[in-house]
Amino acid sequence: MPSKRKSIAKTKPTPKKARGRVRSRRLKAAEPALLYERLQTLYPDAHCELDFTTPFQLLVATILSAQCTDKRVNMVTPVLFKRYPSVESLARAKQEDVEEIIKSTGFFRNKAKAIIAMAGAVADTHRGDVPSTLEALVTLPGVGRKTANVILGNAFNVNEGVVVDTHVGRLATRLGLTRETDPVKVEQELMRLFPRDKWTMLAHLLIFHGRRVCDAKKPRCGECTLADVCPSASLGLASRA
Ligand code: SF4
Numbered sequence: 001m002p003s004k005r006k007s008i009a010k011t012k013p014t015p016k017k018a019r020g021r022v023r024s025r026r027l028k029a030a031e032p033a034l035l036y037e038r039l040q041t042l043y044p045d046a047h048c049e050l051d052f053t054t055p056f057q058l059l060v061a062t063i064l065s066a067q068c069t070d071k072r073v074n075m076v077t078p079v080l081f082k083r084y085p086s087v088e089s090l091a092r093a094k095q096e097d098v099e100e101i102i103k104s105t106g107f108f109r110n111k112a113k114a115i116i117a118m119a120g121a122v123a124d125t126h127r128g129d130v131p132s133t134l135e136a137l138v139t140l141p142g143v144g145r146k147t148a149n150v151i152l153g154n155a156f157n158v159n160e161g162v163v164v165d166t167h168v169g170r171l172a173t174r175l176g177l178t179r180e181t182d183p184v185k186v187e188q189e190l191m192r193l194f195p196r197d198k199w200t201m202l203a204h205l206l207i208f209h210g211r212r213v214c215d216a217k218k219p220r221c222g223e224c225t226l227a228d229v230c231p232s233a234s235l236g237l238a239s240r241a
Helices: 001-012 016-030 032-042 055-064 069-084 087-091 096-106 108-125 145-155 166-174 183-193 196-212 232-238
Strands: none
Touching: 001 108, 016 183, 032 196, 055 069, 055 108, 055 145, 069 096, 087 108, 145 196, 166 183, 166 196, 183 196
């Protein structure tokens, strides 16, 4: 009889506490270096998907990309940069004219105001050159830490931090790399887990994977290269149910 009780106990659903232990063991398997290596193998050409030729263009495109797809931004920026080819010309632009061009990116009034003010600050305070330090970048209108990290990593090849957008935040959580929800704290955790020279590429890899496989609503865990080490691999199965 005791052996029967034992066997029943074995078939009980895993208690919460025990599930936590299983989760921890799996988390331990998902070493940051392994995750990075697998994603890099899968996306050897991962890169910033916003089109730009100068730091200023990337700054404008990044501000426009808030709550908007990179694809949409890439349709709008050629028109914008043709009409306003320099920092100074955008700084002098009429708000309603800029709004008209960027309308399809959403939140166009705020974005038009931000890019005109940002261009004015770059022209007046930095002689038309986008600054290459985090401290100076975050003083520009419409530029926060995330945008500054995008510019530093992609226009200046400076690994100052990790860009934590919606994809990076979601994947960091699903992969068990963080339990934080505040992007700044998530960034700090990622900076602690990955070597500095990987920070810019790490964000690209997570964004590529988030867009192509680890979808917010329907993660495709069945075809994911990280499924065997991801503590959230059952999400994909649940979403198919
Ligand atoms: S296994 Fe699923 S949840 Fe984990 S990274 Fe892959 S797609 Fe995302």
